Amino acid sequence: MSGMPSLSIGLVLALSCAMPPAAAADSPRPAYAWATTEVFDVSRVPAYEGRHDAVHARIDADLAAHVAHLQRWVRQRSISAQDDGIDAMASLVADDLRALGFSEVRRVETPGHPGVLGYYDAGAEKTLVVYMMYDVQPVEDNWQIDDPFAGSLVENEHGTVLMARGATNQKGPQRAFLNALDAMIKTTGTLPVNLYVVAEGEEELGSPNFGKVIEPWVDRLRKADGAFFPMNIQRPDGSVSLNLGVKGIVYFELESKGGAWGGPARSEVHGSVKSLVDSPTLRLVQAIASMTTPDGNTITIPGYYAPVTPPTLEQQRLINALATGADDAAQQRSLGVSRWIDGLTGRDAIVRNLFEPTLNVDGLWSGYTGTGIKTILPHVATAKMDSRLPPGLEPDDAYRMIRAHLDAQGFSDIALRPMSGYPAASTSVEAPLVRSMLGVLNKYGATTRVSPWLAGSAPFHQFTRTLDLPFVFGGLGYGTGAHGPNEFMLIHPAAGVKAAGLADIEKSYVDILHALAETR
Structure with missing residues (x-):
C-alpha cells in the first residue's frame, strides 16, 4: 500500500x-x-532404522561446499514484489537441477514470474514431487548486518547462523535438500526415489500463477506417490511442530x-x-x-x-495430543497479547484457531x-x-x-x-509419506507435535486437490526472522542447542527419501 x-x-x-x-x-x-x-501418540510410529553411513559421511566431508551453496542461493536477489533478480534466480534453480543430473529441466513462462520444472529418473518404484519457492520478501532497513544478500555467517546465542533474506524462508532448507541429493548421487550414483521439482517465483505474492507452472506436467505429477516441501520446523530445544495442511x-x-x-x-x-x-x-x-x-x-x-467440516476422529486425536502440551501463556507472550478471545485456553483455543x-x-x-x-x-x-x-x-x-x-x-x-x-489443504496422518516423516523425526529424537493443519495459508491445494497427492512440509533445522529483519538459518549449533545443524538437516533428508522408498 x-x-x-x-x-x-x-x-x-x-x-x-x-x-x-x-x-x-x-x-x-x-x-x-x-x-x-x-491421544495421538507420535512415539508409537516406529523410528526409521535405515543406515546410510556412506552418504552421511559424504555430507560431513562436503559440508563447507554445502554451506557455500546456501550462500550462493541467498546472494542471488529474488524479490518477487519488486521483480528484483527473479529471472536470474529462476535460471540458477534450473542450472542447479541440471548440474545434479536431472534429465528434464524446463522453464515455464506464466503471466507473472516464471516457474521451473525438473525430473530425475532414478528408475525407482516410488516418485516424490518436491515443491520449491525461489522468491523472497523485500528487505527492511534495520538489519544488524550491512547487506542482507551477502550470505553472512554470524555468531549468535544459537551458534553459527546464515543470516540473509531467504536464509530460512525458504532458500536455505531447499538448497540443503539439493545438497542431500548431491551427496546421494555422488555416493551411490542415483537416488532412492524418482523426483519431480516444481518451483515457483510468486509464493510471496500469493502464488497467483502456480497452477500454470504445474500445468505442462500435471498428468505426470498426478502419478507420484506424494509431495514434499523442505522446511525448517524445529525449535532450539529440538522439538518439532508438524502441520498436515493449511x-x-x-x-x-x-x-x-x-x-x-x-x-x-x-x-x-x-x-x-x-x-x-x-x-x-x-x-x-x-x-x-x-x-x-x-x-x-x-x-x-x-x-x-x-x-x-467438523473435526474427524483422527483430527480429534491430534488435537487432544496438542492440548496436553498447550502453553497458552507462552504463545500469548510471544505475540505480545494478554489473553485469547473469550478467555479460551487449551483444546477450545486450538479448535477455534483451526476450525x-x-x-x-x-x-x-x-x-x-x-x-x-x-x-x-x-x-x-x-x-x-x-x-x-x-x-x-x-x-x-x-x-x-x-x-x-x-x-x-x-x-x-x-x-x-x-x-x-x-481453498484449504490437508493430509491424513496415516498417509505413508507422513508416517515416513514421523519415523525419521523419531530417529533423530525430536519431540513432535502434529496438527491437522496450520492456521495460516499457502497454495498447497494444488498438491492435495489438483494432483490428489498426500503432502507434507517440514524437516529438521531451526530458523527465524522470515519476512522480517535478521532472518537466519542455524548452520552449526552452539552447545546446549538441540536443533539440527546443516549436516544433520541434510542427513535427515537422505533418510526421509529412503524411508518413503521403503514404504509398502
Whole structure:
C-alpha cells in the first residue's frame, strides 16, 4: 500500500461497532461434539532404522561446499514484489537441477514470474514431487548486518547462523535438500526415489500463477506417490511442530465512494458540510462493522460457519495430543497479547484457531493523515481484508456470502474487489509419506507435535486437490526472522542447542527419501 495514506479511525470504528449487529442470529458460532479422549501418540510410529553411513559421511566431508551453496542461493536477489533478480534466480534453480543430473529441466513462462520444472529418473518404484519457492520478501532497513544478500555467517546465542533474506524462508532448507541429493548421487550414483521439482517465483505474492507452472506436467505429477516441501520446523530445544495442511484464504478490498447514494463524488469537500453530506468513510466503517458482532469476534455473515467440516476422529486425536502440551501463556507472550478471545485456553483455543474462519482488517485508509489539522470530508475510503478458510468453506462461496451480506444490509454501493483466494489443504496422518516423516523425526529424537493443519495459508491445494497427492512440509533445522529483519538459518549449533545443524538437516533428508522408498 505504498503511497496510500492510512486513516486513523479507531474512534469511528468503535462508535460504529456499538451498533447492534445485523443478522447475528443467522450465523451462530459452531459447537463441535467431541467423540474421543484418545491421544495421538507420535512415539508409537516406529523410528526409521535405515543406515546410510556412506552418504552421511559424504555430507560431513562436503559440508563447507554445502554451506557455500546456501550462500550462493541467498546472494542471488529474488524479490518477487519488486521483480528484483527473479529471472536470474529462476535460471540458477534450473542450472542447479541440471548440474545434479536431472534429465528434464524446463522453464515455464506464466503471466507473472516464471516457474521451473525438473525430473530425475532414478528408475525407482516410488516418485516424490518436491515443491520449491525461489522468491523472497523485500528487505527492511534495520538489519544488524550491512547487506542482507551477502550470505553472512554470524555468531549468535544459537551458534553459527546464515543470516540473509531467504536464509530460512525458504532458500536455505531447499538448497540443503539439493545438497542431500548431491551427496546421494555422488555416493551411490542415483537416488532412492524418482523426483519431480516444481518451483515457483510468486509464493510471496500469493502464488497467483502456480497452477500454470504445474500445468505442462500435471498428468505426470498426478502419478507420484506424494509431495514434499523442505522446511525448517524445529525449535532450539529440538522439538518439532508438524502441520498436515493449511487453511485457505480470500484477500480482498472494500471501497466506498461518494455517488448517487450520497457523499462527495469528485473530491474531498469541506468538513463543515457533514451536516448535509454523507461520508463514504463512515459508510465503509459501518459496512465492515455489520459483518461481525460488536466485539468484532463472531462473523455475522449468514451461513459463513455452516460449510466448515467438523473435526474427524483422527483430527480429534491430534488435537487432544496438542492440548496436553498447550502453553497458552507462552504463545500469548510471544505475540505480545494478554489473553485469547473469550478467555479460551487449551483444546477450545486450538479448535477455534483451526476450525473457524476469520474476518480480519489488514489496513484502512481515507482522507488526511498528515501533521496538523485539515478538516475535510473524504470522497473515498478503502480497506484491505482477509478471511482464513478452514476445510469445507470454499473461496467462491466466501466471496458470494460476503457480497450477499453487504447487499442485504443496504451496502450494495460498497465495491468488493477480490485479490486472491484458494481453498484449504490437508493430509491424513496415516498417509505413508507422513508416517515416513514421523519415523525419521523419531530417529533423530525430536519431540513432535502434529496438527491437522496450520492456521495460516499457502497454495498447497494444488498438491492435495489438483494432483490428489498426500503432502507434507517440514524437516529438521531451526530458523527465524522470515519476512522480517535478521532472518537466519542455524548452520552449526552452539552447545546446549538441540536443533539440527546443516549436516544433520541434510542427513535427515537422505533418510526421509529412503524411508518413503521403503514404504509398502
